[in-house]
Amino acid sequence: MFDQLPILSAITFLPALGALAILIARALMRGEDQALLERNARGVALFVTLFVFVLSVLLVIDFDTSQPGFQFVETIPWLAGAGINYKMGVDGLSVLFVLLTAFLMPICILASWKLDKRVADYMAAFLILQTLITGVFCALDLVLFYIFFEGSLIPMFLIIGVWGGAERIYAAFKFFLYTFLGSVLMLGAMIMMFVTAGTTDVETLLTHPFARDIQTWLWLAFFASFAVKMPMWPVHTWLPDAHVQAPTAGSVILAGILLKLGGYGFLRFSIPMFPDASAFFAPMVFVLSIIAIIYTSLVAFRQTDIKKLIAYSSVAHMGFVTLGIFSMNEIGVQGAIFQMISHGLISGALFLIVGVIYDRFHTRDIAFYGGLVHKMPVFAAFFALFAMANVGLPGTSGFVGELMTMTGAFMVAPIWAAGAALGVIFSAVYMLTLYKKVAFGELTNPKLEAAQDLNLREWINLGVLGVGVIWLGFFTTPVTDVTRASVGQLIQQYQSALTIEAPDLAPSEG
Amino acid sequence: MTVEMLLSDLRLLTPELILAVGAMAFLLLGVYWKGEAAAARLVMRLSIALLLVCAGVSIWMAGGEGGTAFHDAFKLDAFTLYAKTVIYLASAGALVLASKYLETERLARFEYPVLALLAVLGMSVMVSSNDLITLYLGIELQSLSLYILAAFNRDSLRASEAGLKYFVLGALSSGLLLYGASLIYGFAGSTGFDAIAAAAGEDGAKIGLLFGLVFLISGLAFKISAAPFHMWTPDVYEGAPTPVAAFFATAPKLAAMVLIARVVYEPFAPMTDEWRQIIVVLAILSMGVGAFGALMQTNIKRLMGYSSIGNMGYALVGLAAGTALGLWSVLFYMTLYVIGVLGAFAVILSMRRSEGMVERIDDLKGLSKTHPALGWSMTALMFSIGGMPFLVGFFGKLFVFYAAASAGLWWLMLIGLVFSAVSIAYYLRVVKVIWFDEPEAGFEPAPAGVALISRAAALATVALVPVAGVMLALAINATA
DSSP states (O other): OOOOOOOHHHHHHHHHHHHHHHHHOOOOOOTSOHHHHHHHHHHHHHHHHHHHHHHHHHHHHOOOTOOSSSSSEEEEEEGGGGGGEEEEOOOOOHHHHHHHHHHHHHHHHHTTTTTTHHHHHHHHHHHHHHHHHHHHHHBEEEEEEHHHHHHHHHHHHHHHHHHHHHHHHHHHHHHHHHHHOOOOHHHHHHHHHHHSSSSBBBHHHHHOOOOOHHHHHHHHHHHHHHHHHHOOOOTTHHHHHHHHHHHHHHHHHIIIIIIIHHHHIIIHHHHHHHEEEOOOOHHHHHHHHHHHHHHHHHHTTTOOHHHHHHHHHHHHHHHHHHHHHHHOOOHHHHHHHHHHHHHHHHHHHHHHHHHHHHHHOOOOOOGGOOHHHHOOOHHHHHHHHHHHHHOOTTTTTHHHHHHHHHEEEEEEEOHHHHHHHHHHHHHHOOOOOOOHHHHHHHOOGGGGOOOOOOOHHHHHHHHHHHHHHHHHOOOHHHHHHHHHHHHHHHHHHHHHHHHSOOOOSOOOOO | OOOOHHHHHHHHHHHHHHHHHHHHHHHHHHHSSSHHHHHHHHHHHHHHHHHHHHHHHHHHHTSHHHEETTTTEEEOOOOHHHHHHHHHHHHHHHHHHHHHHHHHOOOTTHHHHHHHHHHHHHHHOOOOOOOOHHHHHHHHHHHHHHHHHHOOOOHHHHHHHHHHHHHHHHHHHHHHHHHHHHHHHHHHHHSBBHHHHHHHHHSEEEEEEHHHHHHHHHHHHHHHHHHOOHHHHHHHHHHHHHHHHHHHHTTTHHHHHHHHHHHHHHHGGGGHHHHHHHHHHHHHHHHHHHHHHTTTTHHHHHHHHHHHHHHHHHHHHHHHHHHHHHHHHHHHHHHHHHHHHHEEEEEEHTOTTTTEEEOOGGTTTTTTHHHHHHHHHHHHHHHHHOOOSSSTHHHHHHHHHHHHHHHHHHHHHHHHHHHHHHHHHHHHHHHHHEEEEEEOOOOOOOOOHHHHHHHHHHHHHHTTTTTHHHHHHHHHHOOO
């Protein structure tokens, strides 16, 4: 259907065009009717994100699941003098993330509908962010990838810093500098790859055999970037701060999509391009993942701030993703992708849940709440659903992801998988405790008396996510079918790369 | 020398001749024109027009043949023409920034544009010099004009201090440079670049030439404000009138950087391994001083001073490669740098309240709210100068690091990357002040020229990204 059309560029850059339209309108309407401008900004943002969502659905429908390679590839000479092209394309590893991004964005816009602080700037920042994130998943050139990957820091920095909570400035700086330092090392690695392989084309680099000693360094540099993004223990400390201070929609994007950039990066670069180093460092990643799962689950249990609790729970769940990825078998990697998609929906929904009560009572303190089920039954029902999904209850998507990643890990390291299973129990402990404290019990706080149940917007948002979570809990094939071919190829190439002796020394550079 | 030879030599100097004749004509015009303010305005406009004409002429000449003139003392090729075009355009921009400012600050005198023209003439001769004597003549013509410009606001104590400081340190660096040149002349037996290149290729003269080269580079490093010769930069940027600082930060930097590139790539090409060590040290020190020095600044002009020190360090990283790739990466980097800095100074020049110009970083508080367009512009410019993707400044950094890495200097690239991570913090601080802090008071509307340059430069940082390949091709062709 899209053979002739640059569908990926359209999906990527339409939001940026929307942002441009909003900013131009703002510039032209200075001093005039601000309410009208704000209404238009919201309308444009919602329209553009919905349109992009429709395009993304069409993209996935048109996606040939039997083919492992890149599809919808677009190549335009860009920095021709240096041999760098504008190259976009998706395969089974990335196409679902494009859809996930396009799916969560309208929800974010809806969730921010009542925002009244600098609406035009806010919507523009979100649309620019969408362009950059989508670009990360579509880029098939190192330089292009880096531009999208790193560029996404700018709008997120502004979103946290301008529309965030009380400690927003500290959180925004921490978020930016942490991730920037990691990414800068990755840039160094990318330049080294450019120098040694002579190209920045991802497709070519996937087949380029890097010498073993170089692989180690490159792997570590990429790891520095992706581990911070993921985030893995012990470089996760920016995440709770960023989450707590970010506005609701910012948290949704952060947890739902930005954290997935790390996992995607491992799958796209670290494993296929540096297989020897990946195999070498896999035990380290395993240990870090297990520590993340157990330790951050325990930390989550002790939180008094709901958002912080969910943030730590995100770190723990990302531990399952790294566990699955570095088990390097089909079920593990499939599970990791599934877990990322599923976590995108669940954590997004949980942050929306927090947003619902924060909008009403302006606090995230767990102790403030209690007995909400009496006043907000629908809210409590949705909260229960997503809490259970976060725990990994069978019938929700959370279960599938955790089961698959643990199965994958069990096949290579049974003891470690057992450690991860401990994390599942812990997650039940903190999630259920949270739910009990917030929703159940007597309604003791008089301020909660006037609580209103969900309004239509919140209903739509949570309803859509809830359907997604349950649907994926029962029908896993929509995800696994799309990813199977590409994951199979990834594993197969990884295995064959390990058996072939990589050259120990770098070929002469020049 | 026959008339034909003289004419063909002069043909290569067309832009310089236009500048020289123009500057002198405008000087006379200013003296005889009735009314000081009217003369100043007229000469300013004519000078801007003259610079644009010169830029046009050099673009037009890029299609023709290059060559050398006056017994190989002066060289014209694609590289120098590219540099000249950027210098003329940047200087025209700096004059546009100055014109309204000088009037409101009651500094409008016709000498200002004339001095700027003479400085540009100096730069033009610098980048084209093919002989140590031409080189020195160009540098001194440029420097003497800039000394006066730095102290142009002579009733201001700070401006006089800036001018004096710049003059004393500049004289010292000229001394170093001359001493180095005399050593080189002694060991090479000639001041011509071609003869020096021949001598540098022989083993015997190397040590002596190297001594001379160290002094020569030290003198030139002062002009680009590379550490450890950077001391004057923050003080002069802060003390001098803002449009003068804008001028200092752009065209002369590019001219001196191009000159260093030409000196080390042409006469001293056989000694790449030797001069590379000097450049590497300068690069590391500059990046470090720029990154850490700027962190604690409260004055935006001082911040720009440290930022320019750091940015010169990154350009030197590309230069250290010693390859064709290194050369075009520096040219590309400097072009993007000039665009960003010109825009940033245009924003700084928009910072005027009823009580006068303000230049604390905190005066930008809430800019995105009070002046959204200016706020977005400064954000884009800061990120671009900081080398942050998706803004065009990123490509500059990418290619200088790429050039260094492909020449085997991967550790230098790593150091540069770490410093660039440090330096992003202070650009981020400016963005933070613009976006996160509550506004204090708005600024008065900026003059049209200033507003145009700030918006255009900011737009360029984004709009140039898709067409960066074209700019890259220009830089590559210029150095081929």
